[in-house]
Amino acid sequence: MIIRLDLQSEVPIYTQLKHTIIEGIAAKELAPGEALPSVRAMAADLGVNMHTVNKAYQALKQDGFIHIHRQKGVVVNPDGMPPNDDVFVERVQSDLRPLVTEAVCRGMSSEQFLQFCSELFAEFKE
Amino acid sequence: MIIRLDLQSEVPIYTQLKHTIIEGIAAKELAPGEALPSVRAMAADLGVNMHTVNKAYQALKQDGFIHIHRQKGVVVNPDGMPPNDDVFVERVQSDLRPLVTEAVCRGMSSEQFLQFCSELFAEFKE
Amino acid sequence: MIIRLDLQSEVPIYTQLKHTIIEGIAAKELAPGEALPSVRAMAADLGVNMHTVNKAYQALKQDGFIHIHRQKGVVVNPDGMPPNDDVFVERVQSDLRPLVTEAVCRGMSSEQFLQFCSELFAEFKE
Amino acid sequence: MIIRLDLQSEVPIYTQLKHTIIEGIAAKELAPGEALPSVRAMAADLGVNMHTVNKAYQALKQDGFIHIHRQKGVVVNPDGMPPNDDVFVERVQSDLRPLVTEAVCRGMSSEQFLQFCSELFAEFKE
DNA sequence: GTGGTCTAGACCACG
DNA sequence: GTGGTCTAGACCACG
Numbered sequence: 001m002i003i004r005l006d007l008q009s010e011v012p013i014y015t016q017l018k019h020t021i022i023e024g025i026a027a028k029e030l031a032p033g034e035a036l037p038s039v040r041a042m043a044a045d046l047g048v049n050m051h052t053v054n055k056a057y058q059a060l061k062q063d064g065f066i067h068i069h070r071q072k073g074v075v076v077n078p079d080g081m082p083p084n085d086d087v088f089v090e091r092v093q094s095d096l097r098p099l100v101t102e103a104v105c106r107g108m109s110s111e112q113f114l115q116f117c118s119e120l121f122a123e124f125k126e
Numbered sequence: 127m128i129i130r131l132d133l134q135s136e137v138p139i140y141t142q143l144k145h146t147i148i149e150g151i152a153a154k155e156l157a158p159g160e161a162l163p164s165v166r167a168m169a170a171d172l173g174v175n176m177h178t179v180n181k182a183y184q185a186l187k188q189d190g191f192i193h194i195h196r197q198k199g200v201v202v203n204p205d206g207m208p209p210n211d212d213v214f215v216e217r218v219q220s221d222l223r224p225l226v227t228e229a230v231c232r233g234m235s236s237e238q239f240l241q242f243c244s245e246l247f248a249e250f251k252e
Numbered sequence: 253m254i255i256r257l258d259l260q261s262e263v264p265i266y267t268q269l270k271h272t273i274i275e276g277i278a279a280k281e282l283a284p285g286e287a288l289p290s291v292r293a294m295a296a297d298l299g300v301n302m303h304t305v306n307k308a309y310q311a312l313k314q315d316g317f318i319h320i321h322r323q324k325g326v327v328v329n330p331d332g333m334p335p336n337d338d339v340f341v342e343r344v345q346s347d348l349r350p351l352v353t354e355a356v357c358r359g360m361s362s363e364q365f366l367q368f369c370s371e372l373f374a375e376f377k378e
Numbered sequence: 379m380i381i382r383l384d385l386q387s388e389v390p391i392y393t394q395l396k397h398t399i400i401e402g403i404a405a406k407e408l409a410p411g412e413a414l415p416s417v418r419a420m421a422a423d424l425g426v427n428m429h430t431v432n433k434a435y436q437a438l439k440q441d442g443f444i445h446i447h448r449q450k451g452v453v454v455n456p457d458g459m460p461p462n463d464d465v466f467v468e469r470v471q472s473d474l475r476p477l478v479t480e481a482v483c484r485g486m487s488s489e490q491f492l493q494f495c496s497e498l499f500a501e502f503k504e
Numbered sequence: 505g506t507g508g509t510c511t512a513g514a515c516c517a518c519g
Numbered sequence: 520g521t522g523g524t525c526t527a528g529a530c531c532a533c534g
Contacts, residue, residue: 010517012523012524012525013524013525014524014525019223019224019227022224022227022228022231023223023224023227025227025231026226026227026228026230026231027227038505038506038507039506039507040505040506040507048525048526049525049526049527050507050526050527050528051524051525051526051527052524052525052526054507054508055524055525057507065231067386068507069385069386069507070385070390070391070506070507070532070533070534071385071391071426071427071506071533071534072385073505073506073507074506074507081231081232081233082231082232083232083233084229084232084233084234084238085232088228088229088232088234089234089242092225092229092234092239092242093242093246095221095225096225096242096243096246097145097149097246098145098148098149099218099221099222100152100243100246100247100250101145101148101149101151101152101153101246101250102148102152102214103210103214103218103247104152104247104250104251105148105151105152105191105207105208106207106208106209106210106211106214107207107209107210108210108214108215108218110243110244110247110251112210113218113243113247114240114243114244116215116218116219116222117222117226117236117239117240117243118236118240120219120222120223120226120227121226121229121230121236121239124226124227124230125230125236133321133322133323133324134319134321138322138517138518138519139322139323139518139519140518140519174323174519175323175518175519176519177518177519178518178519181518181519262532264508264509264510265509265510266509266510271475271476271479274476274479274480274483275475275476275479277479277483278478278479278480278482278483279479290520290521290522291521291522292520292521292522300510300511301510301511301512302511302512302513302522303509303510303511303512304509304510304511306522306523307509307510309522317483320522321522322517322518322519322521322522323518323519323521325520325521325522326521326522333483333484333485334483334484335484335485336481336484336485336486336490337484340480340481340484340486341486341494344477344481344486344491344494345494345498347473347477348477348494348495348498349397349401349498350397350400350401351470351473351474352404352495352498352499352502353397353400353401353403353404353405353498353502354400354404354466355462355466355470355499356404356499356502356503357400357403357404357443357459357460358459358460358461358462358463358466359459359461359462360462360466360467360470362495362496362499362503364462365470365495365499366492366495366496368467368470368471368474369474369478369488369491369492369495370488370492372471372474372475372478372479373478373481373482373488373491376478376479376482377482377488390532390533390534391533391534392533392534426534427533427534428534429533429534430533430534433533433534
């Protein structure tokens with residue numbers, strides 16, 4: 001799994017890393033139960049600090065995407081992913097809102113917007 | 127136009143304000159050429175720091191949503207909205223990506239996701 | 253509010269700080285809406301690192317005991333405390349279990365144990 | 379005696395093992411003088427590291443719950459359990475304190491809390 | 505070896 | 520000024 005970070009981005013490195021790992025799971029490059037590099041190994045790989053990786057891992061653990069075992073190290077949650085619950089639905093809706101309103105202002109059609117969404121789903125849903 | 131800010135949100139207040147104003151334009155509550163309250167007045171209204179309002183206004187000006195005149199004050203861009211250009215398209219796609227990948231992981235169907243997008247467009251496109 | 257930390261303790265400093273703040277709320281020394289010292293001020297007061305205080309604050313925020321505002325700084329949750337929910341009930345039960353089993357082994361009577369609990373409640377419930 | 383470990387728990391495995399063995403003694407599943415599996419056998423049974431079992435056993439020996447003989451192996455202390463001394467009383471009180479203060483904050487009644495304690499004692503005191 | 509905790513110190517976004 | 524992020528480096532508990 002190739003991880004590319006944009007150190008110049010507004011998006012914090014740990015958030016980028018979190019997103020990339022979730023993307024890796026969505027793309028089935030990372031299977032449930034599969035091990036992730038240790039905090040130190042990942043940090044060395046990416047050339048970032050251990051704590052930055054740890055922050056991403058803790059956030060992923062908090063959300064239920066990964067488990068952090070004392071023994072096995074870090075693994076993708078073998079019991080499946082966190083659910084499509086109300087909290088997530090609300091987050092999707094509130095994250096979409098400013099994107100859609102700006103699209104409306106700029107004259108991007110709903111068709112084009114939906115097309116982008118569909119293409120992304122197609123990229124991950126085999 | 128009623129502006130509700132969530133002071134506990136992770137989203138910076140100036141970003142929330144920017145989003146709300148863009149939403150106001152999308153909803154046609156704010157028409158091109160229409161005046162917005164001065165930085166000072168808006169700050170007093172919302173009970174937030176003048177710096178915060180100023181930052182939101184500057185960002186909106188930068189993106190072409192509003193004009194800031196010394197005399198006429200702040201107005202919604204009378205010449206129309208900024209375009210649906212490549213930069214925006216790329217931003218939409220890169221903002222949608224982490225949302226869609228997490229949706230895929232959590233088992234939210236593309237149909238449900240697209241439905242949310244459609245509903246948002248329906249809310250603003252009369 | 254006087255905070256005493258035991259730097260030699262097995263209990264991490266940030267956990268001790270978390271406990272002390274919860275105790276301060278239980279003792280009504282800290283009222284809902286009341287401000288706590290900033291991360292830096294608290295760290296300077298206690299002679300510990302900013303990050304250690306921040307970790308305690310983040311944990312308290314996560315559990316709903318405090319709010320961290322960009323503007324007002326850190327305040328005791330003005331909307332009241334987190335609820336006595338199932339998760340807490342289970343935590344109480346699972347934390348009590350090893351304590352009670354060892355008490356049984358050592359011949360501490362349930363009367364004495366309950367007495368200790370009652371005294372603690374009496375100390376905080378006015 | 380069935381030992382269930384939660385490998386995902388925050389509680390160290392050796393602590394969980396220690397707790398379980400003390401619980402076994404409290405439940406009279408393990409009688410004074412009764413043999414426990416060797417470090418090696420226990421580790422194999424539980425699928426954990428020998429170091430982990432050894433650490434639990436050493437801690438139990440330190441506290442006076444078990445004896446470790448070169449020849450006879452590991453046995454529950456035949457001379458009875460460690461006493462209900464001041465050190466234990468202080469530990470009970472200091473362990474109860476953060477639990478009770480959080481219960482007070484969350485609005486758990488002392489009655490409910492005491493009830494949980496009583497139920498646990500009832501489970502072990504026949 | 506691995507994650508957890510802690511420190512010291514820096515820069516930046518936010519207000 | 521305040522919290523958020525990030526780095527570099529250290530020690531320790533756990534396994």
